[in-house]
Amino acid sequence: MTKRSSETANGITPTAKNTRRRGGTPLIIAGSVLVAVVLMMALVSVVWTPQSPTATNAVNRLASPSAEHWLGTDGLGRDIASMLLVGSRVPLLVGLGTVGVGFAIGVPLGILAAMTDRGAGTWVMRGNDILQAFPALLLAIVLAAIFGPSTVTAVIALGLGLAPGVARVARSGTLQVLSREYALAARAAGRGPLFLAIRHVLPNIRGILIVQATVGFAIAILAEAALSYLGLGTPPPAASWGRMLQDGQAVLHNAPLTILWPGLAVAVSVLGFNLLGDGLRDRFDPRMEVSR
Amino acid sequence: MTTSAIAPLLRVENLSVHAGRKQLVKDISFDIMPGERVGLIGESGSGKSLTCLSVLGLLDQGLNAQGRVILGSRRAAAEEESAESQSIDLLSADEDQFSKIRGNRLSMVFQEPMTALNPLMKVGDQLREVIRLHRPRTKQVKAEVIDLLSSVRIPEPARASEVYPHQMSGGQRQRVMLAMAMANGPELLVADEPTTALDVTVQKQVLNLMAEQVERAGSSLLFITHDLGVVSELCDRVIIMRQGRIVESGSIDRVFTTPEHPYTRALLAASALETHPSTGRLLTLESSVETGATALTKVKEAASEAARSSTGTTDFDMPSIDHLADSVDGTDLVYNQSQNPAIRVRDLTRTYGKPGLLGRGRQVEALRGVSFDVTAGQRFGIVGESGCGKSTLLRLLTALDEPTSGYVDVTGERISGGRERHLRWLRETMQIIFQDPMGSLDPRMKVTDIIAEPLRNTDRAERRRRVHELLEQVGLPRSSAEKHPHEFSGGQRQRIAIARALVTKPRVLVADEAVSALDVSVRAQVLNLLQDLVDEYQLTLVFVSHDLNVVRYSCDVVAVMHNGHMVECGHSEAVFDSPRHPYTADLVESIPRLRDRAA
Numbered sequence: 076m077t078k079r080s081s082e083t084a085n086g087i088t089p090t091a092k093n094t095r096r097r098g099g100t101p102l103i104i105a106g107s108v109l110v111a112v113v114l115m116m117a118l119v120s121v122v123w124t125p126q127s128p129t130a131t132n133a134v135n136r137l138a139s140p141s142a143e144h145w146l147g148t149d150g151l152g153r154d155i156a157s158m159l160l161v162g163s164r165v166p167l168l169v170g171l172g173t174v175g176v177g178f179a180i181g182v183p184l185g186i187l188a189a190m191t192d193r194g195a196g197t198w199v200m201r202g203n204d205i206l207q208a209f210p211a212l213l214l215a216i217v218l219a220a221i222f223g224p225s226t227v228t229a230v231i232a233l234g235l236g237l238a239p240g241v242a243r244v245a246r247s248g249t250l251q252v253l254s255r256e257y258a259l260a261a262r263a264a265g266r267g268p269l270f271l272a273i274r275h276v277l278p279n280i281r282g283i284l285i286v287q288a289t290v291g292f293a294i295a296i297l298a299e300a301a302l303s304y305l306g307l308g309t310p311p312p313a314a315s316w317g318r319m320l321q322d323g324q325a326v327l328h329n330a331p332l333t334i335l336w337p338g339l340a341v342a343v344s345v346l347g348f349n350l351l352g353d354g355l356r357d358r359f360d361p362r363m364e365v366s367r
Numbered sequence: 368m369t370t371s372a373i374a375p376l377l378r379v380e381n382l383s384v385h386a387g388r389k390q391l392v393k394d395i396s397f398d399i400m401p402g403e404r405v406g407l408i409g410e411s412g413s414g415k416s417l418t419c420l421s422v423l424g425l426l427d428q429g430l431n432a433q434g435r436v437i438l439g440s441r442r443a444a445a446e447e448e449s450a451e452s453q454s455i456d457l458l459s460a461d462e463d464q465f466s467k468i469r470g471n472r473l474s475m476v477f478q479e480p481m482t483a484l485n486p487l488m489k490v491g492d493q494l495r496e497v498i499r500l501h502r503p504r505t506k507q508v509k510a511e512v513i514d515l516l517s518s519v520r521i522p523e524p525a526r527a528s529e530v531y532p533h534q535m536s537g538g539q540r541q542r543v544m545l546a547m548a549m550a551n552g553p554e555l556l557v558a559d560e561p562t563t564a565l566d567v568t569v570q571k572q573v574l575n576l577m578a579e580q581v582e583r584a585g586s587s588l589l590f591i592t593h594d595l596g597v598v599s600e601l602c603d604r605v606i607i608m609r610q611g612r613i614v615e616s617g618s619i620d621r622v623f624t625t626p627e628h629p630y631t632r633a634l635l636a637a638s639a640l641e642t643h644p645s646t647g648r649l650l651t652l653e654s655s656v657e658t659g660a661t662a663l664t665k666v667k668e669a670a671s672e673a674a675r676s677s678t679g680t681t682d683f684d685m686p687s688i689d690h691l692a693d694s695v696d697g698t699d700l701v702y703n704q705s706q707n708p709a710i711r712v713r714d715l716t717r718t719y720g721k722p723g724l725l726g727r728g729r730q731v732e733a734l735r736g737v738s739f740d741v742t743a744g745q746r747f748g749i750v751g752e753s754g755c756g757k758s759t760l761l762r763l764l765t766a767l768d769e770p771t772s773g774y775v776d777v778t779g780e781r782i783s784g785g786r787e788r789h790l791r792w793l794r795e796t797m798q799i800i801f802q803d804p805m806g807s808l809d810p811r812m813k814v815t816d817i818i819a820e821p822l823r824n825t826d827r828a829e830r831r832r833r834v835h836e837l838l839e840q841v842g843l844p845r846s847s848a849e850k851h852p853h854e855f856s857g858g859q860r861q862r863i864a865i866a867r868a869l870v871t872k873p874r875v876l877v878a879d880e881a882v883s884a885l886d887v888s889v890r891a892q893v894l895n896l897l898q899d900l901v902d903e904y905q906l907t908l909v910f911v912s913h914d915l916n917v918v919r920y921s922c923d924v925v926a927v928m929h930n931g932h933m934v935e936c937g938h939s940e941a942v943f944d945s946p947r948h949p950y951t952a953d954l955v956e957s958i959p960r961l962r963d964r965a966a
Binding site: 263 | 787
C-alpha cells in the first residue's frame with residue numbers, strides 16, 4: 076500500500092485531488108434514463124391509466140392498436156398499455172424489497188464475518204456458501220409451494236438468494252478497510268467494533284454496495300418476471316409483466332404483439348439497472364478512496 | 368552545433384508533459400553522455416518520474432509529452448545501418464520501434480521489485496525471455512542466465528533460476544531486476560528509485576552492484592531518486608528538479624559543495640538533517656523558494672526560541688544510561704533499566720503461526736525475548752531493518768496484539784493479556800502515529816471527526832474547541848476541520864495524524880516510521896513540529912524507524928533491533944559514534960552519506 080501511494084505521489088499518476096477519475100459516466104447516464112422511464116411508468120400508473128387495467132371485454136379481444144387502446148388488447152380484451160403501466164409497479168417493489176432483505180441480512184453478516192475472521196466469521200461464510208449453492212429461484216418455488224404464491228414470498232425468497240453474494244462483497248470490502256491503518260488507528264484510539272463498523276467500514280464500502288444493489292435490482296426484476304410467468308409470483312388479477320407474458324403465450328400465433336410489450340419492458344428495465352450498475356462500478360471500484 | 372567527438376547518448380530537448388491543461392514537466396532539456404551516470408533528484412510532484420517515463424515511452428494514457436528525446440546512434444554500429452542502431456526520437460517512436468529498443472538499448476529498474484517481476488514465472492525463465500526476445504539466436508541461454516545471476520551475486524545461481532520471485536528477499540529480487548535490465552548490455556539504464564524499498568544495508572549492496580554492472584557494460588545511467596545521499600555515492604552528475612523544472616545541474620562535487628540555487632541549498636540542508644546553529648532546530652524548506660525568499664527558513668525561529676526558553680528544554684532527572692550491547696552468549700539483557708519507568712518490557716516474545724501436525728507448520732519468531740525500560744520523558748528510538756521485529760514490538764507496546772510470553776507495563780500497569788474493555792485508560796494515555804499519512808486517515812471522514820476520534824464522553828463544544836486548538840498547534844488553518852483528507856498533502860496529513868494523537872493529551876506517544884513516507888523538506892518540518900509538541904506536552908516518545916539519521920536527531924536513547932533481539936542500546940550519539948555490536952556498526956556504515964565524495 077505504502078509503495079503504491081508513494082508512487083502516486085511521485086507523479087506517475089496525477090494526484091487524486093486534481094484529476095479525480097470519473098469513469099463510467101456515459102453508462103450511468105444511459106442507465107439512469109432507462110431506470111427513470113420505468114420509474115415514471117410506475118408513478119404515472121398510480122394516478123392515471125388510459126383504461127382500467129383489469130376490465131375485460133370479450134368483444135374487443137386481441138384488438139390492434141387504436142386511439143382507444145394504444146397498444147391493443149390482450150386475449151381477455153384488457154388494455155395492454157394500462158397493464159404495462161400498472162405492471163411496472165410490481166417489479167420495482169420486488170426489486171426494492173429484494174435488495175432491502177438481501178442487504179439487511181447480507182451486509183451485517185459480511186461485516187461480522189470480516190471482523191471476526193478467525194472465529195465466528197469462518198462459520199458465517201461457510202453457511203453463506205451453503206446458501207449460495209441453493210438457487211434463489213428454486214427457493215422461491217419451494218416457498219411459493221408452502222406459503223402460496225404472493226409478492227411477499229417472492230421478495231423473501233429472492234432476498235435470501237441475494238444475501239450471500241452481498242455478504243461476500245461486504246466481507247471482502249470490510250477486510251480491505253480493516254487492513255488500512257486508519258482502522259488500526261481507530262482501535263488504538265479505543266474505539267470498539269461497532270463504532271469501527273458504522274463510522275469507518277460502512278462509509279468506505281458504500282460504493283461497492285451501491286453497485287451490488289443495482290445489479291441485485293436487475294436480477295430481482297428478471298426473477299420476478301420468471302416467477303410470475305410460472306404463476307408463482309404476484310397472483311391475478313394484479314397485472315405484472317411476467318403474467319402478461321404467460322397470458323400472451325396462449326395467443327402467440329394470433330397476436331405476437333401481446334408479448335412483445337411486456338418482454339420489451341422487462342428487457343429495458345433490466346438493461347437500465349445493469350448499465351447503471353456497470354457505470355457505478357467503473358466509478359467506484361478502481362479506487363475506493365477517490366470516489367467521493 | 369557541430370557534432371563533437373562524443374555525441375550525447377540521450378538528448379532531451381524542451382520536454383514538456385501535460386495532463387489535460389496542466390503542465391507537469393515544463394520545458395526541460397539535458398544530455399546524457401555515453402558512460403555517464405546522472406542522478407535526477409526531486410521531491411514528490413517534481414516531475415522526475417514523468418521525465419523518465421517519457422524517455423521510455425511508458426507515460427500513462429492521458430499524459431501528453433512534447434519536445435524531443437533523441438537516443439543517439441549506437442556507437443559500435445556506425446556502418447551497420449539497421450533501424451535498431453540509428454538515432455531516433457523516442458517521443459515519436461511507435462510501439463514497434465520501442466519494443467526493439469526497450470530491454471535492449473534502454474532498460475529500466477523499477478522501485479518495487481515484487482510487482483515488477485511476474486510472480487507466476489520462475490526467475491530463470493524471466494531472464495531467458497529477455498535474452499530470447501532481443502537475441503533470438505543466442506545459444507546456451509541457460510548458461511547465460513546462470514552467468515547473469517552470478518554476476519549480480521545471487522548465491523547458488525543455478526538453484527536461484529528455478530525459484531519464483533516470492534521465494535527471494537527484496538534485495539535479491541532487485542538484483543534479479545538488475546540482471547534482467549543488464550542482460551542485453553543496454554546503452555542506458557534507467558533506474559527509478561530502485562533502492563527506496565530496501566533496507567540500508569541491502570541498499571548499499573545493490574548500489575555497489577549497480578555501479579559495478581554499469582561500469583562493466585559501459586552503460587550510461589539515469590538514476591531517479593529523492594535521496595541525495597544515494598546519488599552522491601553513485602553518480603557523476605546531478606540534475607535537480609522542482610515543480611517540473613530543472614533548477615540546477617552540474618557535477619556532484621560542485622552541486623553538493625557549492626550549490627547555486629537556494630532550493631538546492633535547502634534540500635541539502637534538509638536531507639542532512641542540519642540544525643540551526645543557535646536554535647538547534649532542523650533547517651527546513653520554505654514553500655516560497657521560488658518567490659526569491661531565502662530557502663533556509665527563519666520561520667518561527669524566534670517564536671520557538673521563546674517557547675524553548677520559557678518551558679526550558681525538558682530537564683527530567685534522567686538516570687545515566689548504560690551503553691549496553693548484546694553479549695555473545697545471548698543471555699537476555701535488560702536495556703535502559705530504570706526504577707519507575709513509563710514503559711517496562713520484560714522477556715517479550717511473539718511467535719506467529721501454529722506448530723502444525725508432525726512439526727510441519729510454519730512458525731515465525733518475530734520477537735525473541737526483549738527487555739527494556741523507557742523512562743518517563745525519554746525519547747526512545749528503536750531502529751532496525753525490515754523483519755527485525757520492530758513493528759511487532761510496536762503492536763505489543765500499544766496492546767494491538769498479544770505477546771506469546773512476557774509482558775508490557777505502561778505507567779506501572781500491566782497491559783498484556785488485558786481485555787479491550789480494561790484498556791480504555793491506555794487508549795488515552797498512549798497514542799500512535801502511523802507511517803502512511805494516506806492510509807491512517809479515513810478518506811470518508813472529515814478532519815474534525817478524525818482528530819476527535821479518540822475523544823470520548825466529551826460534548827460538542829469541547830470537541831470543537833480541542834480540534835481547533837490542535838489544528839493551530841500543528842500549524843493548520845481552522846478551516847481544515849471541515850475538509851477531507853484527500854485535500855491535503857502528505858506532510859499536512861501527517862500533521863492531522865499528529866493532532867489526532869495528541870487530542871487526548873496522552874503521556875506516551877508512539878511514532879511508527881512517522882516521517883518515512885515524507886519528502887525530505889517536509890520531513891524536517893514534521894520532525895520539528897513533533898519535537899516542539901513532545902516538549903510542550905512533556906511526552907514520553909517511542910520512535911520507531913529504519914532511518915538512522917532521523918532517530919539520531921530525534922531521540923536521546925536508541926535501541927538497535929536485529930532478528931527479533933535487541934542488540935544494543937544507549938545514548939544516540941554513543942551508539943552511532945562508537946557502536947559496540949557488529950550489526951550496529953554495519954548499519955551505521957551503510958547509511959548513504961552526502962559528503963563522502965565531496966569531502
